[in-house]
Amino acid sequence: MRVLIRGAGVAGLTVAHELAANGIEVTVAEIAARPGGGASWFAGGMLAPWCERESAPETVVTLGCRAADWWDDALPGHVVRNGTLVVAPPRDAAELTRFAARTSIFDWLDSEEVGVLEPALMGRFRKALFFRKEAHLDPRRAIAGLFDKLAAMGVRFHFNAAPDFSGAGFDHIVDCTGAHCIGQTAELRGVRGEMLLLETPDVTLSRPVRLLHPRIPLYIVPRGNGVFMVGATMIESEDRGPVSARSLMELLNAAYALHPAFGEARVTETGAGVRPAFPDNLPRLESNGETIRVNGFYRHGFLLAPSIAMEVAAHITASRNSKSQQRAHRSSQGTPLANPPHINPLQIGAGR
Amino acid sequence: MLTLYGTSVSSRLLLGTARYPSPAILADAVRASKTGIVTVSLRRETAGSRTGGAFFELIRTLGVRVLPNTAGCHTVSEAVLTAKMAREVFATDWIKLEVIGNHDTLQPDVFALVEAARILSDEGFKVFPYTTDDLVVAERLLEAGCQVLMPWCAPIGSAMGPVNLRALSSMRASFPDVPLIVDAGIGRPSHAATVMELGFDAVLLNTAVAGAGDPAAMAAAFAGAIEAGRTAFHAGMLEPRDMAVPSTPVIGKAVFS
Numbered sequence: 001m002r003v004l005i006r007g008a009g010v011a012g013l014t015v016a017h018e019l020a021a022n023g024i025e026v027t028v029a030e031i032a033a034r035p036g037g038g039a040s041w042f043a044g045g046m047l048a049p050w051c052e053r054e055s056a057p058e059t060v061v062t063l064g065c066r067a068a069d070w071w072d073d074a075l076p077g078h079v080v081r082n083g084t085l086v087v088a089p090p091r092d093a094a095e096l097t098r099f100a101a102r103t104s105i106f107d108w109l110d111s112e113e114v115g116v117l118e119p120a121l122m123g124r125f126r127k128a129l130f131f132r133k134e135a136h137l138d139p140r141r142a143i144a145g146l147f148d149k150l151a152a153m154g155v156r157f158h159f160n161a162a163p164d165f166s167g168a169g170f171d172h173i174v175d176c177t178g179a180h181c182i183g184q185t186a187e188l189r190g191v192r193g194e195m196l197l198l199e200t201p202d203v204t205l206s207r208p209v210r211l212l213h214p215r216i217p218l219y220i221v222p223r224g225n226g227v228f229m230v231g232a233t234m235i236e237s238e239d240r241g242p243v244s245a246r247s248l249m250e251l252l253n254a255a256y257a258l259h260p261a262f263g264e265a266r267v268t269e270t271g272a273g274v275r276p277a278f279p280d281n282l283p284r285l286e287s288n289g290e291t292i293r294v295n296g297f298y299r300h301g302f303l304l305a306p307s308i309a310m311e312v313a314a315h316i317t318a319s320r321n322s323k324s325q326q327r328a329h330r331s332s333q334g335t336p337l338a339n340p341p342h343i344n345p346l347q348i349g350a351g352r
Numbered sequence: 353m354l355t356l357y358g359t360s361v362s363s364r365l366l367l368g369t370a371r372y373p374s375p376a377i378l379a380d381a382v383r384a385s386k387t388g389i390v391t392v393s394l395r396r397e398t399a400g401s402r403t404g405g406a407f408f409e410l411i412r413t414l415g416v417r418v419l420p421n422t423a424g425c426h427t428v429s430e431a432v433l434t435a436k437m438a439r440e441v442f443a444t445d446w447i448k449l450e451v452i453g454n455h456d457t458l459q460p461d462v463f464a465l466v467e468a469a470r471i472l473s474d475e476g477f478k479v480f481p482y483t484t485d486d487l488v489v490a491e492r493l494l495e496a497g498c499q500v501l502m503p504w505c506a507p508i509g510s511a512m513g514p515v516n517l518r519a520l521s522s523m524r525a526s527f528p529d530v531p532l533i534v535d536a537g538i539g540r541p542s543h544a545a546t547v548m549e550l551g552f553d554a555v556l557l558n559t560a561v562a563g564a565g566d567p568a569a570m571a572a573a574f575a576g577a578i579e580a581g582r583t584a585f586h587a588g589m590l591e592p593r594d595m596a597v598p599s600t601p602v603i604g605k606a607v608f609s
Contacts, residue, residue, distance in 0.1 A: 055373040102565060182406065189375070189406030214509060236407035279410060280376035 001025065001320045004170040008035040008157065010043070010139070011294050012176035013146045014305040017074055018313035020153045024320070027170070028150075029161035031180075036143035038178050042195050042273035044221050044231050045139040045302055046208050047071065048084050050131050052300065054102045059282055060300060063307040068135035070306035075145045078137045082207035085109075085118060086129040089257055095212035096127055106131045120203050120259060136208050138223050139302055167291075172316050175293045179276040182238055188295060190238035190274040194247045195231035198255060200265035203228070211254050218254035227268070230255050232299070243270045275299055283308050287315060354553050356500055356531055357446070357478040359417075363388045364548070365578050366419065366533065367571065368558025375410050377567050382414050385571035390416050391448055391556065393423035394438045408441070419480060421448035426461070431468045435477060447472060448480045448502070448535075458508040458536075462489040466496055473497025482535050485519040487526050494530065501530055502556060505547060506537025509559045513543035517550070524551045541570075541577030548581025549589065 001024050005012045008030035016026045030037070049064030072079045086106075088095045100106065106129045115122035117130065151157065158165065163180075167173045175181070182190050205222040221229045233247045243251075248270060255262035277298040278284055285308055286293040292315065294308055354361045367387045372378035382390060392411060411418060420438035425431040428451065435447045451468055453461025460483055469479050473496055481493050485503045493501060503523060506512035514520055514537070524532060534547045535556040544555045555578055564570035 057373075098563070187406075189410075238406070277374075278376075279374060279379065281374035 001171045001316075002027070002169065003172045003174060003316060004029060004165075004167050005174045005176055006030075006165070007038075007176035007178060007180075008032075008147070008159075009038045009040040009176065009178055010036065010143065010301040010305045011178065011297060011308070012174070013143065013150065014070075014074075014309035015174050015176060015294065015312050016150050016155050017146060018309040019316060020150060020155050022313055022317050024313075024316065025154075026150075027156045027158065029158045029165040031161055031163055031177075033159050035147045035157075035159075036140065038180075039193070039273045039275045039297075040139060040143055040301055042193060042232070042271045043139040043302055044195075044208070044219060044229060044299075045137045045142065046084065046219065046221060047079070047135040047137065047303055048131065048208065049303060050103055050105050050134060051084050051086065051210060052303070053104070054099050056281065056300070060304065064300065064303040065133075067303050067306050070310075071135075071137055071142065071302075074306075075137075075142060075149065078142050078145060079135050080137065080207070081135040083130055083132040084134040084136075084208050084210060085114070085121075086131070086210045086212060087114070087121070087125040087258070088127075088212040090126060092213055093127060095214060095217075096129060099212055100129055103129075103131075105133055118205055118207070118209070120205060120261075121209070124259070134208075136221055137302065142302070171290065172319070173291045174312060174316075175291060175295070178295060178297070179238075179274045181293075181295055182274070182276060185293070185295060187278050188276055189236070189279075191277050191298065192235040192237040192239055192272060192274055193232040193299065194235075194243040194251070194270070194272045195229060196243070196248065196251050196267055196271070197223070197269040198228045198230060198262060198265040199226050199268045200228070200261060201226045202261035202264065203259050209258060211258050213254065213257075216250045216254060218251060220255060220258060228255070228262075228265070234299070238274055240272060240274055243272050275301075285311055285315075292316070354531060356480075361388050361554070362386075363575070364554040364582055365544075365575055366391060366535075366554060366556040367561065368556070369411060370423075370558055371562040372567055375407065378562075379410065379414060380568035381561055381571040382416060384568040385561070385575050387571075387575075388416055389419050390414065391419045391421045391558070392442070393421050394434055394441060417446075418442050418444060419446050419448050420444065421482075422450050424452065425450060426452050428464045428468045428471070431464070432471050435468075435472050436475075439477070445476055446478050446480065448482060450482045460484060460504075462486065465489070466492045469493055469498050470496040480533070485516060485523050487523060490523060490527060494527075499530070500533065501527065502533045502535035504536040505534050505543070506539075508536040510537055511539025511560060512537055513539050514547055517546070520547060520552070521550055541573045544574055545577040545581035545584075548578050549584050551585050554578075 003026050005028045008028050019026045047068045049061045052060050068079050109128045109130050111126050114128045182188050208221040210219045230251045275298050278296040281298045283296045363386050365387045366389045367385050368391045420442045422431040422434040431451045451461050451464040469481050472479050479498050480500050481498050482502050505514040531553045533554040534552050538544050538557045538560050561567050561571045
């Protein structure tokens with residue numbers, strides 16, 4: 001059985017992984033020059049279903065609670081299981097109560113306990129919530145790692161592929177082209193997100209920290225080596241242009257509010273992407289004969305893609321088993337990732 | 353029935369569209385509120401050619417009137433420009449005029465507000481000014497061409513509820529024939545009922561519904577409270593007194609010794 005996957009973002013690569021692991025011959029066609037060129041590139045990489053429950057339906061917990069295990073199995077060594085810390089400035093302490101009322105599986109910490117978990121934040125917050133079951137990963141490393149692994153498993157990649165890359169000769173086509181479907185897929189819309197990377201040797205964090213604020217709730221995810229990802233705005237817009245001055249100001253304000261040492265950090269990158277989303281902000285798997293469409297991951301790509309990928313694989317293997325069984329042919333013609341993906345320093349043109 | 357700039361409005365609840373968990377939940381809340389008017393803010397990112405289209409398409413499918421606002425504007429020129437862009441994007445001359453004067457309290461800059469209201473009214477806009485409960489400012493806004501006033505009852509999003517009932521009462525008494533809509537500061541349905549009992553014509557709110565655990569249920573609760581407050585205003589309420597009055601008459605009651 002041969003399957004063509006359109007799109008090499010987190011959705012396409014996780015589906016490729018599940019199919020290849022089931023012995024299916026997989027080809028991936030990506031219109032960009034590298035994997036993870038869409039919204040995945042700007043992701044936070046938080047595997048935080050319990051925190052997300054604050055504004056997301058229970059489905060996000062049901063589908064997302066095993067994401068950390070999936071990534072750990074697929075890419076050993078990538079997942080950091082240190083939980084999530086949620087803090088609020090003293091005058092916004094009511095936001096913590098509100099957050100706690102909407103979520104579950106957390107502990108209340110006092111100032112001292114915050115300092116034990118994150119010495120850098122010692123004495124800065126009187127109260128905090130700690131979601132100990134949550135995890136995070138570096139999305140760009142994970143994308144590169146998954147790509148390498150898939151190439152080694154014999155998955156064929158076509159980069160710079162034409163949008164109408166022929167699906168002839170494939171038993172199934174899985175469309176994972178995300179925001180490219182906006183305007184074509186009914187009800188799909190874009191939600192703009194802006195992020196930035198800061199670099200400073202003066203702050204050390206071991207886990208994502210969410211800073212609650214009534215106007216601009218934001219998070220900071222440590223990427224290691226003094227690099228921090230600050231994200232992300234949520235704007236009802238399909239605009240892919242560079243980060244706006246206001247968003248940049250708000251992101252920097254949040255970082256500074258978390259720790260003043262971020263004031264001396266270097267801004268090494270800013271970025272803006274468009275998250276594909278359906279009206280309920282939940283992903284959809286639509287099967288239309290031989291074509292399967294997976295889309296609408298919203299801000300939950302790394303969190304929910306594994307679950308949806310397993311569903312796609314179950315769907316396709318069920319159809320294979322109902323037909324005559326066919327042993328998948330394994331190819332070794334993967335295209336290695338020659339250079340790390342190009343990153344624009346303090347970008348012009350959003351790095352897209 | 354409430355009439356705003358010559359248009360009859362069936363519901364006395366105006367609902368903001370920001371900060372809902374998802375557009376689907378926003379749509380549920382709008383339906384549950386039975387509102388006829390929603391406010392939508394225009395951002396620079398959404399004013400461009402193809403941007404924000406899907407979200408506004410969803411708003412359009414709700415079948416309610418859109419009242420665009422100039423949220424986040426701090427100067428007259430910014431507010432006037434935003435109003436003009438909103439007129440293009442939403443094809444309406446209604447505009448909720450916000451000119452923020454204080455970053456922390458989001459208090460309106462009433463001087464800039466009056467000036468922007470005059471400019472926009474002269475250009476044919478039907479201006480809904482977000483103002484304070486100051487009577488002199490209200491007077492100036494009416495002179496500038498406004499036919500509706502939207503005083504705050506507490507800072508935007510604060511959920512404090514009416515912090516100065518006497519000022520609101522005196523505003524109602526001073527402008528008996530002007531539609532008065534309480535905009536901003538409402539936290540719970542009882543707050544909305546309270547200002548409706550004072551005789552206000554409608555309530556505009558956003559965060560109290562969008563930030564609720566179940567926005568659609570909260571929207572329905574507000575709709576009920578607003579209707580209750582309005583009905584009570586017309587039904588004639590008792591004045592409080594400091595002496596108990598038994599609800600069952602005592603005179604004429606049989607005495608058993």
